[in-house]
Amino acid sequence: MARWCSRHPFFLFEYTTIKYVVTQNKKLGLLYRILQLTVMGYLIGWVFVTKKEYQAKDDTIESSVRTKVKGVARVNTTDSELWGPEDYVFPKQGEGFLFITTNFIETPNQKMGNCSENPAIPNAKCTKDEDCIEGEAVRAGNGIKTGLCINGTCEINGWCPTEKREHAGPDTVVRQAENFTIYIRNFIRFSQFNFSKSNILNKNDSHFKTCVYDEIADPYCPIFRLGDIVSKAGHSFQEIAVKGGSFSVLIEWSCDLDKDTSNCNPHYSFLFLGSNKSDGYNFRFAKYFKDDAGQKQRTLYKVFGIHLNIMVFGSARKFSIIKTIINIASVLTLMTAGSYLCDIILLCMMKKNTAYRDSKFERIQKNDKESPLEKMPAALKRKFSL
Ligand SMILES: *[C@@H]1O[C@H](CO)[C@@H](O)[C@H](O)[C@H]1NC(C)=O
Secondary structure (H helix, E strand, O other): OHHHHHHOOOHHHOOOOOOOOOOOOHHHHHHHHHHHHHHHHHHHHHHHHHOOOOEEEEOOOEEEEEEEEEOOEEOOOOOOOEEOHHHHEEOOOOOOEEEEEEEEEEEEEEEEEEEEOOOOOHHHEOOOHHHOOOOOEOOOOOEEEEEEEEOOEEEEEEEEOOOOOOOOOHHHOOHHHHHOEEEEEEEEEEHHHOEEEEOOOOOOOOHHHHOOOEOOOEOOOOEEEHHHHHHHOOOOHHHHHHHOEEEEEEEEEEEEOOOOHHHOOEEEEEEEEOOOOOOOOEEEEEEEEEOOOOOEEEEEEEEEEEEEEEEEEEEEEEEOHHHHHHHHHHHHHHHHHHHHHHHHHHHHHOOOHHHHHHHHOOOOOOOOOOOHHHHOOHHHHHHHOO
16 A cells, blocks of 8 residues: 555546547538537427426425305205205315205105005015015115015015105206306415415405306306306206216316416316216205104105316426436436447448547557556556556
8 A cells, every 4th residue: 555655646636638539520520410419409499498397396286175156946846946055065065076966856755664665676576475575674775674565566664655766857957057156266285385376366356256267258267157067078967967977177287486476377177077878976865854743754855966076286397406407417418329329430330440440549569578457558547546
């Protein structure tokens, strides 16, 4: 160690530089320039202008959605002649998933007792009393079998009479539901950039309380007509209203935070979730009460309607010096690929390739008496300070 140091007293203060070999070949020079221009074009045109890779991106959007439905409709049920949001919206809290009733089957005044099961239910069919095992529940049915077979159907103990219809007809459709409006409040946040915004773009503007969304005339209005949502998703409202269906309201945020925040706005789109042969969307609930004689009764509702799922997605971008440097560096590395290609052409394909090779690679004269270490090219030795 001591010997090595005394032989190289200035190794710390040496700088090794690369030797360049210049060839005046026009074709090769042109090729190299074209390769350089291609790489630069790729860096500027694709990486920076198109892909905006000089910006950091945050696509973990944090979001909350609140909804409020407004509108009334004439109906003809045993309980009511007029429905408001308190009657037709489920759940009542106003969430991002909501159901709006557009049709119903009402089975009023059911009492506990014995009656024959709905013959449409396969498990309720029978030919003799032995087919109806007493105490067994009818699978997908409405009650417990009593052990009797009446006219080909098991008798049950349950809420009687049972619901008779399977499908609701167009006669009970809540036609005015087309004009119901849904007010959607959406609050978003991109935590990486500590940026938040709401889709109510100007809280003091009373316009946002009375407007109706329109793709062209009013694209930032947060109030949507139910009929518009269905038709923009490609369906006819009065057709969908009979059996119901699932729809999605998509709210997309795409924010360039290098620009003014007034450019960061929601974009709404609407989607039908289901196939054309969709069974629609329905569920049942009951309202319980006691009649004048004190006997328990209930009204069973099977409701059909529009199920809305409000989905929020998007991303925000902002200039980042680290991303910029990383992208420039990785593209510039591509430039070396250009010099490798030109080197290969120069050394292997050109007519005077031996002349080029000799000036590119300097060889030290062979001397058998020297040790293997001393056979190394001078440049290499200098590099490792041997
Ligand atoms: C919805 O509102 C429009 C305009 O107010 C009205 O012309 C139309 O008849 C309404 N639709 C239904 C089904 O009530």
